Structure formats: structure tokens, C-alpha cells
Amino acid sequence: EALQSLRPAVPTxxxxxxxxxxxxxxxxxxxxxxxxxxxxxISLELECESDEGAILLPFDRLSxxxxxxxxxxxxxxxxxxxxxxxxxxxxxxxxxxxxSTWPEIPKSEKAPTLKTFVASLREGLRRARKTLSTTKExxxxxxxxxxxxxxxxxxRLTLTGTxxxxxxxxxxxxxxxxxxSCLLPARAADAILGVLDGGEAEVWITNHSFLVK
Numbered sequence: 001e002a003l004q005s006l007r008p009a010v011p012t013x014x015x016x017x018x019x020x021x022x023x024x025x026x027x028x029x030x031x032x033x034x035x036x037x038x039x040x041x042i043s044l045e046l047e048c049e050s051d052e053g054a055i056l057l058p059f060d061r062l063s064x065x066x067x068x069x070x071x072x073x074x075x076x077x078x079x080x081x082x083x084x085x086x087x088x089x090x091x092x093x094x095x096x097x098x099x100s101t102w103p104e105i106p107k108s109e110k111a112p113t114l115k116t117f118v119a120s121l122r123e124g125l126r127r128a129r130k131t132l133s134t135t136k137e138x139x140x141x142x143x144x145x146x147x148x149x150x151x152x153x154x155x156r157l158t159l160t161g162t163x164x165x166x167x168x169x170x171x172x173x174x175x176x177x178x179x180x181s182c183l184l185p186a187r188a189a190d191a192i193l194g195v196l197d198g199g200e201a202e203v204w205i206t207n208h209s210f211l212v213k
Contacts, residue, residue, distance in 0.1 A: 002033055002044050003063045008191035010059050011037035021104050022059045024076070025070040026050035035059060036106055040188045041105035056097035057083055062213050065092050106209050112202040113178050120172035121157075121203070121212070122196050128161030129189045130170035136191055150166060154179065180205040 003022070011019050014093055015037065023034040031048035034041065055078055066074065069087035070126040077084045078096060085092040124206050128148040158171040184192075204211040 002046055003059070003066055005037040005044060005060075005195045006033060007063075008041050008058070008194055009035040009037055009042040018056070018097060019103075020059060021056040021097055021102075022100065023054065023056055025054040025099070027052050034102070036103060036105055038103060039185060040191045041082075042191060044195075045105075053078070053206050055083060056099050056100035056102060056127060057094050059105070061094055063103060066093075089131050106211065107149075108204045108211060110204075111179050112201050113205040114157055114172040114176065115175040116157055116201055116203065118196050118198050118201045121201050123156070123169035124159040124172055125189050125193055125196075127168045127170045128159040129186060129193070131161035131163055131166055132189075136184050146182045148189050149181070149184050150184050150205060150210055152177050152179060152203075156204070174190045174203075174209050180207075182207060182209045182210050 006022060010022075019037055023032075025032045025034075026048055028050060029047065031046045031050065032043060033046065034043045036042070038096075057076075057077065059119040062207050065085060065087075070089055073087065075086040077086075081096050083094045085094060094192045125148065132146055132148065149158075149162075151160070152174070155173060155175070155177055156171045157174045157177065158169060160167065162168070188210065192210075196212070202213045
């Protein structure tokens with residue numbers, strides 16, 4: 001299930017080979033899994049029992065192995081540049097890549113731009129995404145028809161989508177909230193919609209990124 005949640009961020013076009021991997025980083029009790037295509041990035045955390053360390057594994061091959069596994073425990077041991085994987089009676093080997101070459105997904109240590117309810121954020125993204133054009137034309141002031149326009153003010157978050165002939169705008173109250181804005185590509189909106197869960201979401205907005213936790 002975790003790997004399927006990461007899939008929207010795995011590149012489907014032929015770009016850097018390193019991005020065809022998934023990053024697994026363990027700190028003893030938490031396993032962080034990351035995938036990115038440099039436009040969309042998804043990071044998930046799971047409980048685990050492990051030594052501290054990080055490993056890069058081919059996403060598609062690891063997904064197939066997990067899909068074929070029948071055991072409850074999925075065990076990964078790294079031996080030099082090879083990952084030895086055990087699950088039940090099944091045994092596999094996968095090549096690894098150097099984790100230091102992985103482009104880390106941006107994260108903010110500062111307080112979030114705003115907090116809002118997941119249900120409201122999901123509905124706003126859904127409505128704005130539905131209206132987006134599939135072309136990449138640009139409006140005079142720089143808004144792409146293929147992106148959701150994200151704007152936060154003192155007390156609300158507004159999400160807008162347009163295809164030039166129609167416009168959908170949805171706002172929701174948020175607290176606290178700081179003024180900021182960005183463009184959220186359609187693919188990123190789809191990825192966020194695929195993993196949004198829980199009661200409340202923390203959102204960080206900058207000119208170049210839209211982070212949701």
C-alpha cells in the first residue's frame with residue numbers, strides 16, 4: 001500500500017536513472033520512504049525495526065516483489081551493492097544505488113503557513129483540478145492553465161483552476177494563516193489527492209513549493 005501511494009511521484013518518462021528508485025531510510029523505529037520526479041515528491045513514514053541507514057532500490061522491481069510476497073515480515077539486508085530481500089519462503093536480490101545521490105524532497109523546519117481540514121483541502125483540490133486545461137498555455141500574468149492557483153491570505157486558503165473558458169474557485173478557512181501563493185501542477189494535485197488522509201493538514205507554501213503533511 002505504501003509503495004502504491006508513492007507511485008504518482010515515480011517518473012514515467014525517461015529522465016535521470018536515479019529517480020527510478022525509491023529511497024528507504026531507517027532510524028531504528030521509523031522507515032521513511034521517498035519517491036520524486038523533481039516536480040512531484042512524496043514521503044511516507046512507517047513503523048519498523050531496523051539499524052540506522054539508507055538504501056535506494058528500483059521502484060518497479062521492488063513493487064513486484066512486494067505484490068508477490070505472502071509473508072508478514074519484509075526483511076532487507078544490504079551486502080555491498082546488493083540488497084538481499086526475504087519474505088516468508090521467498091528470496092530476492094536487487095541492485096542498490098548510492099543514497100547520497102538522491103535529490104531530497106524539500107521540507108520546512110519553520111511553522112506551517114496554515115492549518116486546515118483535510119476534507120476541505122481535498123474538495124478544493126478536486127474542484128480546481130477538474131477545471132484545469134490539459135494544455136500549457138499561459139495567461140498574461142503568468143498563470144498556467146495546467147496548474148492550480150494556490151493563494152493564502154490572513155484567514156483563508158483559496159484554490160483556483162481555469163481552462164480559459166471556465167473557472168472554479170474554492171476557499172476554506174484556516175488558522176493560523178500567512179499570506180503566500182504558488183502554482184501547483186495538475187500532476188502534483190493528483191498525487192496529493194491520492195494520499196490525503198486524516199482530520200487536519202499542515203501546509204507550507206512558498207513561491208516554488210507546496211508541502212502538505
